[in-house]
Amino acid sequence: MSKNTTNRTKKVRPKKESRKTHSGPIRDKSRTKSRLVEAVGEVIKKKGYSALSGPNIAKEAGLHKKLIWTYYGGVDNLVEEFLQQKDFWMVAEKEVAKELQESSKNISQNEIYCLLESQFKSLLSDELLRKIIHWELESENKTLRKISDQREAFGEQLFKIIEPDFQNCNMDVRANLALQIGGIYYLALHAKSNGSTFCGIDVNKKAGEDRILNALKSILNFTYNDAKAKK
Known part of the structure; x- marks a missing residue:
C-alpha cells in the first residue's frame, strides 16, 4: 500500500428504522366492527331488511361470518348496534345530553326547533334513515321495538325539562310535538317515496322544504306564546 494511501474509517450511520404503524388487535377490532356495522346498512339499501343474515352481512363486509358472533354475539345485536348509530334520536340524545351537562339544564324554544329542523333535513337527505322508518312501520321486530322504547325514554327526559314551561295552561305540549314530529316523518317519507306534492307543497324542492320549516317555527311560536x- 503506497504512502499516499490513507486508511479512512468510514462512519456507517445506523439506518433509520421506518416508522411502521402497526394496527394491533384493538385497532383491528375497531375496524372490523365498523365494517360489519356499515355492511348492515349496505345490505338494507341493496337487498332490504329481509336479507339481513349473517352470510349476507359478512359477504358485504368482506369478512368471515364468525366475526359477527365473535364481536356481537349474533346478527340481532349487530343490527341493534347499527340502529343505535343510525337512528336520529339516538344520535341526538348524545348531543343533547352533552349540551345539557354544560348548560343550566334548560331547553329553549329555539333548541327544540333546531332538533325538528335537523330531523326533517336528515330524513329528506338520508335514504337509509327512511328505509329504517319504513322497516319499523312494516314489521314487528324486537330490536326495532327496543330502539323505539329507547327513543321514548329519551323523549321523557326532554319533557321533564320542557313541561314546567307549560304548567297552569291548557297547551298540551306532548300532543303538539307528537303532531309536528309525526308530520315530519310522513312528509319526508311521502315526498321521497313517490315524489308527489302534499297539500300542493313539494318538499323535494327548497321552496317547499322552507315552507314546512317556517310552519314548524310558527307552530312553536304559537305554542310558547x-x-x-296564560301564566
Missing part, C-alpha cells in the same frame, strides 16, 4: 300568556 300561548303558554306565556
Whole structure:
C-alpha cells in the first residue's frame, strides 16, 4: 500500500428504522366492527331488511361470518348496534345530553326547533334513515321495538325539562310535538317515496322544504306564546 494511501474509517450511520404503524388487535377490532356495522346498512339499501343474515352481512363486509358472533354475539345485536348509530334520536340524545351537562339544564324554544329542523333535513337527505322508518312501520321486530322504547325514554327526559314551561295552561305540549314530529316523518317519507306534492307543497324542492320549516317555527311560536300568556 503506497504512502499516499490513507486508511479512512468510514462512519456507517445506523439506518433509520421506518416508522411502521402497526394496527394491533384493538385497532383491528375497531375496524372490523365498523365494517360489519356499515355492511348492515349496505345490505338494507341493496337487498332490504329481509336479507339481513349473517352470510349476507359478512359477504358485504368482506369478512368471515364468525366475526359477527365473535364481536356481537349474533346478527340481532349487530343490527341493534347499527340502529343505535343510525337512528336520529339516538344520535341526538348524545348531543343533547352533552349540551345539557354544560348548560343550566334548560331547553329553549329555539333548541327544540333546531332538533325538528335537523330531523326533517336528515330524513329528506338520508335514504337509509327512511328505509329504517319504513322497516319499523312494516314489521314487528324486537330490536326495532327496543330502539323505539329507547327513543321514548329519551323523549321523557326532554319533557321533564320542557313541561314546567307549560304548567297552569291548557297547551298540551306532548300532543303538539307528537303532531309536528309525526308530520315530519310522513312528509319526508311521502315526498321521497313517490315524489308527489302534499297539500300542493313539494318538499323535494327548497321552496317547499322552507315552507314546512317556517310552519314548524310558527307552530312553536304559537305554542310558547300561548303558554306565556296564560301564566
